[in-house]
Amino acid sequence: xxxxxPCGGLTGKEIGNQVVLCGWVQRKRDHGGVTFIDLRDRSGxxxxxxxxRECGQEVATLAREVGSEWVLKVSGVVHRRPxxxxxxxxxxxxxxxxxxxxxxxxxxxxxxxxxRDDVKGVDEILRLKYRYLDLRRPAMRxxxxxxxxxxxAVRDFMDxxxxxxxxxxxxxxxxxxxxxxxxxxxRLHPGRFFVLPQSPQIAKQLLMVAGVEKYxxxxxxxxxxxxxxxxxxxxxxxDVEMSFVTADDIYELVEGLLSYALKVAAGRDxxxxxxxxxxxxxxTRYGSDKPDIRFGLLVEDVTDILKESxxxxxxxxxxEGGIIRGLFVPGLETLGRKDLAExxxxxxxxxxxxxxxxxxxxxxxxxxVARFLTEKEKEALASRFGSERPGWILLVADQADxxxxxxxxxxxxxxxxxxxxxxRCSQELAFLWIVDRPLLEWDxxxxxxxPLHHPxxxxxxxxxxxxxxxxxxxxxxxGEKKGSPDHPLRRVRAxxxxxxxxxxxxxxxxxRIHDRSLQELVFRAIELPREEAKRKFGFLLEAFExxxxxxxxxxLGLDRILAxxxxxxxxxxxxxxxxxNIREVIAFPKTSTMADPLTGAPTPVDEKVxxxxxxxxxxxxxxxxxxxxxxxxxxxE
RNA sequence: GGGCCCGUGGUGCAGCCUGGUUAGCACGUCGGCCUGUCAAGCCGGAGGUCGCGGGUUCAAAUCCCGUCGGGCCCGCCA
Numbered sequence: 093x094x095x096x097x098p099c100g101g102l103t104g105k106e107i108g109n110q111v112v113l114c115g116w117v118q119r120k121r122d123h124g125g126v127t128f129i130d131l132r133d134r135s136g137x138x139x140x141x142x143x144x145r146e147c148g149q150e151v152a153t154l155a156r157e158v159g160s161e162w163v164l165k166v167s168g169v170v171h172r173r174p175x176x177x178x179x180x181x182x183x184x185x186x187x188x189x190x191x192x193x194x195x196x197x198x199x200x201x202x203x204x205x206x207x208r209d210d211v212k213g214v215d216e217i218l219r220l221k222y223r224y225l226d227l228r229r230p231a232m233r234x235x236x237x238x239x240x241x242x243x244x245a246v247r248d249f250m251d252x253x254x255x256x257x258x259x260x261x262x263x264x265x266x267x268x269x270x271x272x273x274x275x276x277x278x279r280l281h282p283g284r285f286f287v288l289p290q291s292p293q294i295a296k297q298l299l300m301v302a303g304v305e306k307y308x309x310x311x312x313x314x315x316x317x318x319x320x321x322x323x324x325x326x327x328x329x330x331d332v333e334m335s336f337v338t339a340d341d342i343y344e345l346v347e348g349l350l351s352y353a354l355k356v357a358a359g360r361d362x363x364x365x366x367x368x369x370x371x372x373x374x375x376t377r378y379g380s381d382k383p384d385i386r387f388g389l390l391v392e393d394v395t396d397i398l399k400e401s402x403x404x405x406x407x408x409x410x411x412e413g414g415i416i417r418g419l420f421v422p423g424l425e426t427l428g429r430k431d432l433a434e435x436x437x438x439x440x441x442x443x444x445x446x447x448x449x450x451x452x453x454x455x456x457x458x459x460x461v462a463r464f465l466t467e468k469e470k471e472a473l474a475s476r477f478g479s480e481r482p483g484w485i486l487l488v489a490d491q492a493d494x495x496x497x498x499x500x501x502x503x504x505x506x507x508x509x510x511x512x513x514x515x516r517c518s519q520e521l522a523f524l525w526i527v528d529r530p531l532l533e534w535d536x537x538x539x540x541x542x543p544l545h546h547p548x549x550x551x552x553x554x555x556x557x558x559x560x561x562x563x564x565x566x567x568x569x570x571g572e573k574k575g576s577p578d579h580p581l582r583r584v585r586a587x588x589x590x591x592x593x594x595x596x597x598x599x600x601x602x603x604r605i606h607d608r609s610l611q612e613l614v615f616r617a618i619e620l621p622r623e624e625a626k627r628k629f630g631f632l633l634e635a636f637e638x639x640x641x642x643x644x645x646x647x648l649g650l651d652r653i654l655a656x657x658x659x660x661x662x663x664x665x666x667x668x669x670x671x672x673n674i675r676e677v678i679a680f681p682k683t684s685t686m687a688d689p690l691t692g693a694p695t696p697v698d699e700k701v702x703x704x705x706x707x708x709x710x711x712x713x714x715x716x717x718x719x720x721x722x723x724x725x726x727x728x729e
Numbered sequence: 730g731g732g733c734c735c736g737u738g739g740u741g742c743a744g745c746c747u748g749g750u751u752a753g754c755a756c757g758u759c760g761g762c763c764u765g766u767c768a769a770g771c772c773g774g775a776g777g778u779c780g781c782g783g784g785u786u787c788a789a790a791u792c793c794c795g796u797c798g799g800g801c802c803c804g805c806c807a
Binding site for chain 1: 733734736739740741742756757758762763764765766767768769770798799800801802803804805806807
């Protein structure tokens with residue numbers, strides 16, 4: 093090694109010791125005589141003092157000539173800083189290194205943007221183009237380090253629990269259901285394609301049939317869907333599958349895993365077991381299938397109170413099968429006219445017709461709705477929300493799904509507006525299991541029931557009779573109409589679970605079907621003909637015929653967990669809604685248009701390469717590629 | 730596929746609504762001064778076809794249309 097110590101690791105213990113440091117120039121303070129250089133490596137920063145009386149004129153001159161991010165090798169002696177010059181903001185602020193010699197290992201060009209955490213708002217595309225500079229910032233370096241420590245802890249824990257990490261193929265088979273997949277043309281099999289796996293789901297189930305019993309993998313998943321702030325075309329899952337288990341075993345394992353990894357990697361103590369909440373309760377009380385339970389602001393249903401209201405928007409909605417739900421915000425002064433307008437805007441975003449704002453206490457005249465309500469109705473509302481103090485009741489009346497979404501969004505925005513959650517999202521970690529989701533949902537466009545999770549998810553054992561009844565109705569055309577909200581198939585619960593952290597879905601899984609007749613029943617429920625099932629999943633179904641053990645598992649979204657831990661939450665300035673930017677915890681992420689500004693990918697390829705892969709571009713695309721070719725060539729030099 | 734928002738020296742922002750001197754500020758950068766700073770300080774300089782194209786106008790960073798790039802969202806993500 094060219095260096096003897098890490099910059100950030102020097103302490104008072106090294107005082108008097110000769111050290112050799114290598115690192116980057118964070119900052120230089122040139123006083124004409126003495127020059128200070130903050131030297132940074134991945135461990136941190138230490139102040140190096142170049143005093144011509146100690147290091148000689150030549151070295152002092154060299155120190156004055158360096159610029160930001162130059163790479164230096166410095167040898168010197170560790171000294172306690174003179175009294176009064178300590179820097180409490182620096183971990184190494186008690187000491188400094190008095191340089192004796194210095195070498196420039198490499199100079200650096202002026203920077204395209206400052207490599208500093210305290211400069212906010214640098215254009216993200218610029219940061220991505222120079223990702224190697226951006227990653228030098230302490231915050232980014234810490235994210236990389238945390239990611240390493242976390243995955244290391246995951247591997248240690250899973251190993252202790254008897255799990256084997258097994259790698260699964262990256263070149264996989266296309267399956268038409270689920271996420272759109274990235275295609276990989278097969279050169280040796282013209283006209284055929286591999287796909288990149290959207291997850292190792294089927295492979296891990298095959299490993300269960302193979303008798304591995306306890307499998308895990310820190311697995312890359314690839315999905316060719318439109319990205320979002322918390323979705324990348326490639327992302328990482330902690331993928332787990334176990335044989336001979338119930339859901340309780342999975343809960344216990346995951347709670348143990350997360351509490352261990354958080355303790356070891358981040359020094360965080362989190363209480364276990366995690367809270368469990370039914371999907372039903374999440375939707376009705378929180379307006380979300382991934383509730384943030386760090387704050388209250390619970391949703392109340394007031395349909396019964398207002399169904400006869402003289403305010404037509406209420407009574408008409410209820411008559412048409414809609415519902416009325418809302419929230420209570422204490423304090424009339426907390427929401428001004430502008431706030432109320434913004435909240436109304438937000439409800440419209442959910443497709444709801446509007447937001448009724450009812451003041452409790454005075455200021456009755458300011459509310460259009462309040463004038464239509466009787467004293468009795470207002471009293472009933474106030475008592476429903478348990479509001480003894482003045483405040484605002486915010487109500488949405490519409491069809492159930494829109495109301496749920498709208499009040500869910502209101503809850504999130506209000507929590508930020510009223511500062512009910514800490515500024516930094518890592519400060520409080522609220523884990524939650526969501527259970528008892530429906531197995532199937534009605535797809536109005538396809539006119540059939542589709543799995544909410546995937547077709548191998550087991551129904552809740554008690555609900556199997558319901559599933560049988562539903563399939564009977566479906567196939568005989570008798571009983572409840574297909575698609576009706578009361579259809580038995582909609583009431584079948586899945587033996588599945590989702591895990592939520594601070595309002596973000598960080599994972600999900602299920603107990604799988606290992607019984608062939610049950611599997612066929614589910615295929616009938618989703619109207620997947622036997623032939624088609626065979627074509628799509630034939631190899632898995634065949635595997636299940638050779639002694640498949642009961643099994644189940646889960647996949648945890650590593651990027652999202654780390655994004656919460658790294659405070660990569662931002663607030664959308666337009667809507668006031670929070671979102672997670674997982675790009676902050678990925679070393680080389682893609683933009684939200686699925687491009688990589690650093691390498692320029694995706695790029696066109698030579699015609700020769702296309703030909704080898706038996707690919708011909710459609711004429712319009714070919715023309716466009718030709719036209720752009722010059723520009724792309726230039727920008728990549 | 731659709732909606733909303735953003736684009737001004739290397740970086741971050743102001744100016745735009747209400748068109749009108751040399752487009753302003755901070756950081757960085759370059760030169761000079763300075764021996765204890767740590768966002769060092771002081772003095773001086775360079776650096777902008779206001780993303781691009783078109784239109785309206787005597788006059789466009791500013792208004793209008795288009796386009797490109799970016800961000801967030803809806804659809805999509807079993």
